[in-house]
Amino acid sequence: MTTVIGPDETSATPAVNPRGIGRGGDAHPGTTRGRGPRESLFSRTGAMLVMAVFTLYFLVPIWWLLVASTKDRGQLFSTNPLWFADFQLFENIGALFDYRNGVYLRWILNSLLYAGLGAVVATILAAMCGYALAKYRFPGRETIFNIVLGGVLVPATALALPLFLLFSRVQLTDTFWAVFLPSVVSPFGVYLSRVFAEASVPDELLEASRLDGAGEVRTFFTVSIRLMFPALITVFLFQFVTIWNNFFLPLIMLRSEELFPVTYGLYAWNSTINQFPELRTYVLVGSLLSIIPLIITFLLLQRYWRTGLGTGALK
Amino acid sequence: MTAPITSPAGARTAARDGGSRRAGSRRRRVQHPGAIVAFVAPFAVLFTVFYLVPIGVAVWQSLLVVEREGTFGEAREVFGGLQQYVLVFQNEAFWTSVGRVLLFGVVQVPVMLGLALLFALLLDSPLVRGKKFFRLAFFAPYAVPGVIAAIMWGFLYSPNLSPFEALTSRVDLLSADFVLWAIANVVTWVFVGYNMLIIYSTLLAIPQEVYEAARIDGAGQARIAWSIKIPLVRPALVLTAVLSIIGTLQLLAEPQTFRSFSSAVTSTYTPNMTIYATSAVPNVSLAAAFSVVLALATFVLSFAFLRFTRRKGAEA
Numbered sequence: 001m002t003t004v005i006g007p008d009e010t011s012a013t014p015a016v017n018p019r020g021i022g023r024g025g026d027a028h029p030g031t032t033r034g035r036g037p038r039e040s041l042f043s044r045t046g047a048m049l050v051m052a053v054f055t056l057y058f059l060v061p062i063w064w065l066l067v068a069s070t071k072d073r074g075q076l077f078s079t080n081p082l083w084f085a086d087f088q089l090f091e092n093i094g095a096l097f098d099y100r101n102g103v104y105l106r107w108i109l110n111s112l113l114y115a116g117l118g119a120v121v122a123t124i125l126a127a128m129c130g131y132a133l134a135k136y137r138f139p140g141r142e143t144i145f146n147i148v149l150g151g152v153l154v155p156a157t158a159l160a161l162p163l164f165l166l167f168s169r170v171q172l173t174d175t176f177w178a179v180f181l182p183s184v185v186s187p188f189g190v191y192l193s194r195v196f197a198e199a200s201v202p203d204e205l206l207e208a209s210r211l212d213g214a215g216e217v218r219t220f221f222t223v224s225i226r227l228m229f230p231a232l233i234t235v236f237l238f239q240f241v242t243i244w245n246n247f248f249l250p251l252i253m254l255r256s257e258e259l260f261p262v263t264y265g266l267y268a269w270n271s272t273i274n275q276f277p278e279l280r281t282y283v284l285v286g287s288l289l290s291i292i293p294l295i296i297t298f299l300l301l302q303r304y305w306r307t308g309l310g311t312g313a314l315k
Numbered sequence: 316m317t318a319p320i321t322s323p324a325g326a327r328t329a330a331r332d333g334g335s336r337r338a339g340s341r342r343r344r345v346q347h348p349g350a351i352v353a354f355v356a357p358f359a360v361l362f363t364v365f366y367l368v369p370i371g372v373a374v375w376q377s378l379l380v381v382e383r384e385g386t387f388g389e390a391r392e393v394f395g396g397l398q399q400y401v402l403v404f405q406n407e408a409f410w411t412s413v414g415r416v417l418l419f420g421v422v423q424v425p426v427m428l429g430l431a432l433l434f435a436l437l438l439d440s441p442l443v444r445g446k447k448f449f450r451l452a453f454f455a456p457y458a459v460p461g462v463i464a465a466i467m468w469g470f471l472y473s474p475n476l477s478p479f480e481a482l483t484s485r486v487d488l489l490s491a492d493f494v495l496w497a498i499a500n501v502v503t504w505v506f507v508g509y510n511m512l513i514i515y516s517t518l519l520a521i522p523q524e525v526y527e528a529a530r531i532d533g534a535g536q537a538r539i540a541w542s543i544k545i546p547l548v549r550p551a552l553v554l555t556a557v558l559s560i561i562g563t564l565q566l567l568a569e570p571q572t573f574r575s576f577s578s579a580v581t582s583t584y585t586p587n588m589t590i591y592a593t594s595a596v597p598n599v600s601l602a603a604a605f606s607v608v609l610a611l612a613t614f615v616l617s618f619a620f621l622r623f624t625r626r627k628g629a630e631a
Contacts, residue, residue: 043442043536043537044442047437047440047442047443048442048443048444050433050437051434051437051443051449054430054434054453055449055452055453057504058452058453058455058456058504058507058508059452059455060478061456061467061468061471061504062455062456062459062467064467064471064478065467068470068476076476077475077476080478081476081477081478082478125357125358125361126358128353128354128355128357128358129354129355129357129358129359131354132350132351132354132355133355136345136346136347136350136351136354137345137346138345138348138351139345144355144359147362148362151362151366153561153614153617154366154610155561155562155565155613157565157567157587158565158606158609158610158613159365159366159369159370161373161590161591161594161602161603161606162369162370162372162373162603162606163365163369164594165369165372165373165376165599165603166368166369166372168599169372181361181365182365184361185358185361185362185365185366187362187366190358215350216347216349216350216353217350217353217354220350220354244460245460245461245568247460247461247462247567247568247571248567248568248587248591251567251571251591252591252594263460263462263463264462266462266463266466267462267466267568267571267572270466270469270572270575271572271574271575272575273575274575283466284470287463287466287467290460290463291458291459291460291463294458294459294460295455295458295459297458298454298455298457298458299451299454299455299458302450302451302454305454305512
C-alpha cells in the first residue's frame, strides 16, 4: 500500500525495467517458439493491426490540421484534405499574427501567464503545504488533509459559477486576476506532494540539517525541494493542463478580448465563423500553433505523467 | 501488492486511522510551529478563498430571489428559501440535459475505458512491437484542449471540408440524431490515451513473478490478461471510471464549441451549458441552484459507483 512508483521505475525502458528479467526471452523470437503456439503469428498480426488502425484514428486529425494550415482559403475546399497543395503555412502564420493588431499573440501570452505562471505558483504552494503535512506533526493535520482530499474531487468546471458569483461581489470579473488567482490552488498537488515528501525526504536528513543550524524554511528550499523535484514536475504538469484546458472560467469571467487565453479566443473566433469566413484559416492555423508546443512538452515529459497517474491509481 | 484502496476516499479512511492512532501523543508540544504556519498558511488561505468561500457563496445565492416593487420598480434580492430549487425541479430543459449526459456517459465511458484497457493490455503483452511509439501516438491527443479538439473534429465532420467525404456526404454527423455521438467521439479521442496510461502504469507495477505460475501452467496471453491482469488493475479502472463519470456530468467545452457547427446543439444541451445560459440571462440565483444540484448529483453518482464496485469486489 505504501508502494510509490518512482519516476525512474515506471518510465524505464524494457532494458532497465526490472520486469525485463522476469520476462526473459520474450523479446527474442527464438525463445518464444519453445513456449508453444499461443503467441502465434496470428495473434501478433492481429494485435499489431489493432494498434495500427488506432494510430491512424489518433493521428489523422492532427495530420489533417497540419495540412489544412498550409493551404489558402480556396484550396481548403478544392484540394485533397490529407495532402499538401501550395505550401502557404508561413503566409498563413504571418496573416494570423497581423490580424487585428496581433491579438492572437496576446492570447498566447495570456495563456502562458495563466497556465505557466499559475502552475508555477500552484506547485510551490502545494509543495510547501504537502511537505508540512508529511513531515510535521501538529493538531488538525489530518483534518486539513481530508478537506484538501475533498477538494481533489471538485472538478474545475463546478467551481466556475461559484467563483463568478464571488468575483462579481467584489467587482473583479473581467480582470486578469479573475482567471489567474483561482488557478494557483491545486488540492491534487498537495496530495501528490505529501505522498512524495513522505517517500523521498528522509527524517534523518532533516535532523542532520537541523543539527547544522539551518532553519526549517531554508532546509525546505535548499534540501527537501530538490528531493521532491520529480514529483513537483508532475504537479506542475497536471496543474498546467488543468488551467490550460479550463474553459468555463474564462467563458463566464471574461468579456474583454485582450484578456482571453488562446483556447477561449479561438472558441470566440470559431463561433463567428459563419459571419466571417476569413476567420476559418486563422482558427485552423491558430489551433495548430497552440497545440504543437503542448504536444512536444507532453511527450518529452511523459514519464512524469505516469509517475502522477501511477500514484493516483495505486495509493 | 496493493491493498484495495482505490481512491482519495480510500486514502482518507487510511489517513484517519493513522490519525486516531496518534491521538494519544497529540497533547505533546508542537515543534516548529512557525515553520508549519509558513508552509501551510499560503495554500490554506487561498484554498479557503477560492474553493470553500465560492461554494458557500453559491449556496447562499441559490437561496435568494429577486423581488421588484411593481413592474418597473428597483430589483432587490431577498431571502427566498428553497424557491429556486422548486424551479430547478420544474425546469424541463435542465433535466433533459441531465438525461442527455447520462445517456452519453452510459455509452461513451465504457467504450473509452474498454479501448483504454485493451491498449494497455496490448502494450503490456509481448504481442506488440514499437510500444514506445504507440504509447506516444495514443497519448498525443490528450495534449489537445477540449475546445481545439472540438474545432478540429467539427471541421472533420463538416460535409464540404472533411477528408471522409464518402461518410459525411451520406450521413449528416452534425444532425440532431448523431451530434451527441459525434461529440462522444471527440471526448473519446482526447481521453483514451490518458486512461490507457493510468492502466498501463498499474500494469507496469505488477511484478513478473505474479504471472509465473500461470505461464508454467501454459496459459496464453489472453488468459493471463483476463484472469490475472484485469483483476489486478481493477483499482485503476475504478479510478478512471469515477473521473470519467465526473467529467461527463460536467461536459461543457466540446458541446459549447459544437454550437457553431450544428444547430442541433442548443444553449441548454448539457447541465453546465444550462448553468452558463441561465447565468447570462442573468438569473444568477437559479444558475447557482442548478450548480448546487449538479455538484450534489456528481458526488452521489461517483460515490454510488465506488460503493457498487467495492461491493462487487468483495464478492469476487
